[in-house]
Amino acid sequence: MHTASRILLTSVFGPYGVDDAYGRKENIMELFHNQVTREQGLFSPRFRHQSFGLYLIAENLRADTTVLDFPSARRFVKELTRRPYDYVGISFILPNFVKARRMAELVRRHAPQAKIILGGHGAAIPDVERLIDCDHVCRGEGIRFMRQLLGEDVDRPISHPVLSIAFRKHLMGVPLPSDGVIMMPGVGCPNACRFCCTSHFFDREYTPFFRTGREIFDFLARAERERKLTDIWVMDENFLKQRSRAEELLAELERHGKYYGFYLFSSAEAVRAVGVEFLKRLGVTFLWLGLEGRQSEYEKTKDVDLPAMVRELRAVGITVLGSVILFTERHDQRTIHEDIDFAIESGSDFIQFMQLAPWPNTRLYQEYRAAGLLREDMPYEEWHGQRYIWYRHPHFTPAEADVFLRDAFQRVWDEMGCSVLRMIETTLNGYLSTLGATDARLAARHEYYTRTCHSFYPVLSVIRTHAHNRLERDYAAQVIARYDEAFGPPGATQHAKIAIAQTLAAIEAARIRLIGNLRQPPTVVTHFPPT
Numbered sequence: 001m002h003t004a005s006r007i008l009l010t011s012v013f014g015p016y017g018v019d020d021a022y023g024r025k026e027n028i029m030e031l032f033h034n035q036v037t038r039e040q041g042l043f044s045p046r047f048r049h050q051s052f053g054l055y056l057i058a059e060n061l062r063a064d065t066t067v068l069d070f071p072s073a074r075r076f077v078k079e080l081t082r083r084p085y086d087y088v089g090i091s092f093i094l095p096n097f098v099k100a101r102r103m104a105e106l107v108r109r110h111a112p113q114a115k116i117i118l119g120g121h122g123a124a125i126p127d128v129e130r131l132i133d134c135d136h137v138c139r140g141e142g143i144r145f146m147r148q149l150l151g152e153d154v155d156r157p158i159s160h161p162v163l164s165i166a167f168r169k170h171l172m173g174v175p176l177p178s179d180g181v182i183m184m185p186g187v188g189c190p191n192a193c194r195f196c197c198t199s200h201f202f203d204r205e206y207t208p209f210f211r212t213g214r215e216i217f218d219f220l221a222r223a224e225r226e227r228k229l230t231d232i233w234v235m236d237e238n239f240l241k242q243r244s245r246a247e248e249l250l251a252e253l254e255r256h257g258k259y260y261g262f263y264l265f266s267s268a269e270a271v272r273a274v275g276v277e278f279l280k281r282l283g284v285t286f287l288w289l290g291l292e293g294r295q296s297e298y299e300k301t302k303d304v305d306l307p308a309m310v311r312e313l314r315a316v317g318i319t320v321l322g323s324v325i326l327f328t329e330r331h332d333q334r335t336i337h338e339d340i341d342f343a344i345e346s347g348s349d350f351i352q353f354m355q356l357a358p359w360p361n362t363r364l365y366q367e368y369r370a371a372g373l374l375r376e377d378m379p380y381e382e383w384h385g386q387r388y389i390w391y392r393h394p395h396f397t398p399a400e401a402d403v404f405l406r407d408a409f410q411r412v413w414d415e416m417g418c419s420v421l422r423m424i425e426t427t428l429n430g431y432l433s434t435l436g437a438t439d440a441r442l443a444a445r446h447e448y449y450t451r452t453c454h455s456f457y458p459v460l461s462v463i464r465t466h467a468h469n470r471l472e473r474d475y476a477a478q479v480i481a482r483y484d485e486a487f488g489p490p491g492a493t494q495h496a497k498i499a500i501a502q503t504l505a506a507i508e509a510a511r512i513r514l515i516g517n518l519r520q521p522p523t524v525v526t527h528f529p530p531t
Contacts, residue, residue, distance in 0.1 A: 005063045005064070005086040005087060005150055006063065006064045006065075006066075006083060006084065006085045006086050006087075007058070007061065007063050007064065007065040007066070007085065007086065007087045007088075007089065007146075007150075008065075008066050008068060008079060008080070008083075008085045008087070008088045008089065008114075009054040009057060009058055009065060009066070009067050009068070009089040009091065010054075010067070010068040010069075010071060010076060010079075010088065010089065010090055010091070010103070011051045011054065011068070011069050011070060011071070011091055011092075012090070012091075012092050012096040012099040012100060012103065013071050013072055013073045013075075013076050013099055013102075013103065014029070014070055014071070014072055014520055014521070015072075015520050016028060016029035016070075016520060016521070017029060017034075017518050018518070021098070022096075022098045022099045022102065022381075023095065023096065023098070023099065023381055024095065024381050024382065024384065024387070025518075026384055026386040026387045027095045027096070027381075027384045027386070028518070029048065029070070029520075029521055030046060030047065030048055030519075031047075031049060032044065032045050032046075032047070032350070033045070033046055033517075034386065035352055035353075035354065035385070035386060036321065036350050036351070036352045036419070037350065037418075037419050037420075038386070038409055039406065039409040039410045039412075039413055040409075040413050040418050040419065041468070041512060041517065042172055042173075042466055042505065042508060042509050042512060043172065043413075043418035043419070043420055043421075043463065043466075044517075045169075045171050045419075045420060046168075046169065046170050046171070046519065047165075047166035047167070047168065047169035047170075047176070048070075048166055048167055048168050048169075048521045049165070049166050049182075050069050050163060050164075050167070050524060051067070051069050051091060052163060052182055052184060052235060053091065053120070053142060053184075054067045054069070054089075054091055055067055055161050055163055055526065056142075056143065056160070056161060056184055056209075057089075057142045057143055057146055058161075058526070058528040059159050059160070059161040059528060060143045060146075060147070060156075060158055060159055061146055061147065061150065061152065061528070062150075062152055062530060062531045063150055063152075063530055064528075064529060064530040065527075065528040066079070066083075066085075066525065066526070066527050066528070067524075067525070067526045067527075067528070068523070068524075068525055069521075069523065069524040069525070069526070070520075070521040070522065070523050070524060071523050072523065073102070073103075073106070075523050076103060076106060077106055077110050079525075080106065080107060080110040080111040080114075081110055081111070084111070084113060085111055085113075085114045086113070086114060086115065087114060087115045087116075087117055087149075088107050088111065088114045088115070088116055088117065089117040089118075089119055089138070089146075090103050090104065090116065090117070090118055090119070090120075091119045091120035091122075092118070092119075092120050092121075092122035093120055093121045093122050093384075094121065094122055094125065094359070094360070094380045094383040094384075095380060095381050095382070095383050095384040096122065097122055097125065097131075097132075097380035097381070098379075098380070098381060100118065100122055100132055101131070101132045101133075104116050104118075104132050104133050104134055105133070108133060115135040115136065116133065116134040116135050116136070117134065117135065117136045117137070117138055117146075117149075118132060118134045118136070118137045118138065119137075119138035119142055119145075121197055121198075121201060121359070123137050123138055123139050124139065124197070124200075124201060124359065124360040124361040125360050125380070126360055136149065139201070140201060140202055140203060141187055141202060141207050143158065158209045158210075160183065160184065160209065160210075160219050162181055162222065162223045162226050162227055163181060163182045164180070164181060164182070164227070164229075165179070165180040165181060165182050165231065165233045165263075167521075167524075168519070168521060168522070170508075171420065171459065172459060172462050172463075172466075172501070172504070172505040172508060173504035173505045173506075173507055173508025173509075173511075174458075174459070174462075174500075174501050174504050174505070179229060179231050180229050180230075180231030180232060180233055180261075180263075181223045181227055181229050181231070181232060181233070182232075182233050182235055183216070183219065183220070183223075183232050183233070183234050183235065183236075184209060184234075184235045184236065185208060185209055185210040185216060185234065185236050185239065185242075185245075186206055186207055186208040186209050186210065186236055186242070187202050187206075187207050187209075187236075187237070188201075188202030188203070188204070188205050188206045188207050188237065189202075189204075189206060189237035189238045189241070190204065190205060190206055190241065191238060191241070191267060191298075191299070191300055192204040192363075193290075193298055193300070194362060194363040194364045194367070195325070195356060195357060195358070195359075195362055195364045196237075196362065197357075197359035197360075197361060197362055198237055199237065200359075200361040200362045200363070201361055206237075206238075206241070206242070208242070208245075210245070211245070212245060212248055213245050213246065213247070213248025213249030213250070213251065213252050214248065214252055216245070216249050216252075217249060217252035217253065217256070217258075220232060220258070220260055221256075221258070224258075224260075230259070230260045230261060231260070231261045231263070231285075232260050232261065232262050232263065233263040234262055234263060234264050234265070235265075236264075236265060237265055238265060238266060238267050238270055239264050239265065239266060240264065240266045240267075240270035240271065240273070240274055241267070241270050243270075243273065243274060246274065246278075246282065247278075249282070250278070250281060250282050253282070253283070253441075254281075254441065257440065259283055259441065259444035259445065259448065260283050261283050261284075261285045261286075261448055262282060262283050262284045262285065262286075263284075263285065263286035263287075263288075264284055264286070264287055264288065265287075265288040266287055266288070266289060267289075267290055267300035267301075268289060268290065268291075268300055268301045268304040268306060268309060269299065269300045269301070269302070269304065270300075271287070271289070271309065271313075272304060272309070276312050276313060276316060276318075279313075279316075279318060280316055280317075280318075280442065280445065281441050281442075283441075283445065283448075284318055285317065285318060285319060285430070285448070286318065286319045286321070287313060287318050287319070287320050287321070288321045288323065289306075289309075289310070289313075289320055289321065289322050289323070289348070290322075290323050291306050291322040291323060291324050291342070291343065291346055291348070292323070292324060292325050293324060293325055293328065293339040293342060294338055294339055294341075294342035295330065306322075306346055307345055307346045307347060310322060310346050310347050310348050311347060314347065314349065314422075314425075314426045314429060315429055315433065316429065316430060316433045317426060317427060317429050317430015317431070317433055317434070317445075317449055318426070318430070319349045319350070319423045319426045319427070320348045320349050320350070320426075321348060321349065321350035321351070321352060322343065322346050322348030322350070322351050322352070323351075323352040323354060324339055324340075324342070324343040324351065324352070324353055324354070325339075325353075325354055325355075325356050326339065326340070326353055326354070326355055326356065326401075326404065326405060326408065327355050327356045327389055327393055327396055327401055327404075328356050329356075331393075331395065331396075332394075332395040333395055333396070333400075333404075336404060340353075340408045340411060343408070343412070344411065344412060344415055344416060347416075347422075348422075349419055349422040349423045349426055350419045350422075350423070351412050351416075351419070353405060353408045353409060354385055355385045355386075355389050355401060355405065356389070357383075357385050357389075357390075358373075358374065358390075358391055359383075368391050372392075373391045373392045374390065374391050374392075375389075375390045375391055375392065375398070378390040378398070386405070387401075387402045387405070388401060388402055389401040413468070413472075414469060414471070415471070417463075417467075417471060417472040417475040417476070418463060418472060420459065420463070421460075421463050421472070421475060421476055421479060424456045424459065424460060424479060425479050425482070427449060427452050427453055427456060428449075428453055428479070428482055428483060428486065430445070430448075430449040430452075431446065431449035431450060431453050431486065432486060434446035434449060453483065453486075453487070454487075454494075457483060457487075457490065457494060457497075457498075458494065458497040458498045458500070458501040459501060460476055460479055460480045460483065461480070461498045461501065461502060462501050462502055462505040463476040464476035464477060464480065465502060465505070466505060466509060
């Protein structure tokens with residue numbers, strides 16, 4: 001046993017989302033603002049997620065462990081010299097390759113006694129141990145890897161930390177509370193889509209951290225006791241694929257009379273298998289759904305009417321984020337518009353466009369590498385999926401891909417209005433669809449939507465005031481009219497909240513105009529004492 005070891009687990013250093021020697025401006029450290037609502041300016045939701053995997057690993061080691069999240073290079077060096085660390089684990093993704101390499105150099109200079117561990121999706125880079133000076137490479141599930149490295153019991157039960165969904169949240173300049181917790185019930189996905197780096201990173205298998213619905217329920221109850229929060233963001237590639245576990249969780253929730261709001265990732269075939277009624281009773285309020293494309297060849301979307309599924313989900317109050325892949329083999333400069341049109345026709349609240357991306361370890365990468373299609377001249381800093389494609393496409397140059405991707409996001413905003421507005425409308429649908437419910441679970445769901453509708457109402461006025469075109473302004477007016485019909489005209493309290501929201505939004509709009517729309521996350525340091 002090496003439980004006396006001191007471990008430092010760190011994310012890469014900032015600043016993030018800037019063009020410099022270490023990164024690119026498109027690689028922003030914000031999920032939605034980076035790849036979902038990136039062209040929507042003031043109306044893009046702003047929040048930051050911690051590096052959840054590092055905290056999960058730290059929670060499950062007996063060693064003295066520190067997690068350093070979002071450091072500057074200077075703060076990283078300060079931490080290296082503050083304590084004599086035995087191991088330094090650097091978690092990174094491909095576009096942060098140069099940052100990881102620089103951090104390894106700093107470890108060798110300032111903490112030469114420490115062993116360097118590379119992890120995260122960047123560890124899938126072929127021969128990464130030759131490209132970055134390191135001692136170990138963690139590929140796949142990290143808890144077992146670290147326990148084995150430290151001589152700990154690898155089969156000891158998993159302890160799940162209680163972490164907030166996000167921090168430093170705001171919408172149109174209005175600060176938002178951290179309103180939920182993150183849950184990671186497992187990693188990997190057996191669907192193994194040829195492009196999916198997560199599925200291939202975990203060997204195309206699912207590794208559960210919670211094996212039963214009862215174990216999940218016990219964690220949720222603990223999270224509620226500790227944080228008084230009942231919204232749960234489920235970080236699982238395809239939670240509903242483990243159907244018996246989900247059904248057992250619902251049974252536990254019903255037995256204890258508990259209602260939680262769940263944010264899930266799911267494939268279309270898993271949604272169809274369980275049905276929308278099951279999702280309502282479970283408490284699902286947000287669903288990240290792989291639409292992929294109108295003529296998707298994936299089994300998960302085969303024979304599924306995806307726009308109809310999205311309409312059914314939104315009608316009962318489930319916000320949908322639909323993800324669509326661009327620059328596939330069937331796309332040329334005409335057919336690509338068919339899938340952009342398909343994304344818009346789906347009517348999803350949020351739409352993510354992602355470039356077909358041959359990430360290392362995936363079947364797609366192996367196919368493209370064997371065919372000589374990878375761009376060897378494209379540095380890893382450009383492998384972020386938000387600008388250039390890093391493979392040879394017969395119909396698009398990297399520069400053309402950049403333009404088409406940006407225009408796709410802009411079309412969504414121009415032709416559908418901002419995503420937040422659609423989400424607010426879906427929330428109202430949830431309220432109306434559960435109005436008068438006598439079933440205990442649906443009545444609890446109605447209470448959830450009632451609270452959420454009231455919290456969203458002031459934002460509608462801001463959208464109407466700052467609307468970027470007539471369609472968005474008219475759409476906001478229609479939703480306001482629906483809200484007023486459902487709840488009555490706003491009273492003095494709501495008028496006061498509207499005035500505050502308008503003021504904060506005006507300040508934020510001026511900030512974006514004068515300074516820009518980039519925000520850096522603060523450094524977070526968390527210590528896990530030895531056990």
